[in-house]
Amino acid sequence: MALFKLAFATAAAYGLYRYMTRDQKVQRAAFADGEASGGPVEVRNAGPEGMRSDPPQWDKVDEASDESFPASDPPAIPRAS
Structure with a gap:
């Protein structure tokens, strides 16, 4: 019986928590x-x-690196001629 009371109290507390935090914007x-x-x-x-x-x-190197993520190889850096 004590286990059911604990489960009910936990479920009620979780429900109250979800109700109180429902409108918060996640960033x-x-x-x-x-x-x-x-x-x-x-x-x-x-x-x-x-x-x-x-x-x-x-x-340009930062841009190429950012565009290639999450690739396994780093982007190639063009060499000046």
Whole structure:
């Protein structure tokens, strides 16, 4: 009987918690506002526009690296002729 009381108290507490936090907006650390897809796998758009904070510098190598993630190989860096 004590186990049922504990289970009921836990379920009631969880339900109350979910009710109290239902309207809070979830913000992901790496995503700009409106970027999170909400699916099981969240992927943001490439580039500084998809980031929450703007990087101090952004060049072609940074762009290529960001676009290639999560690839297993790093992007190729073009050599100057």
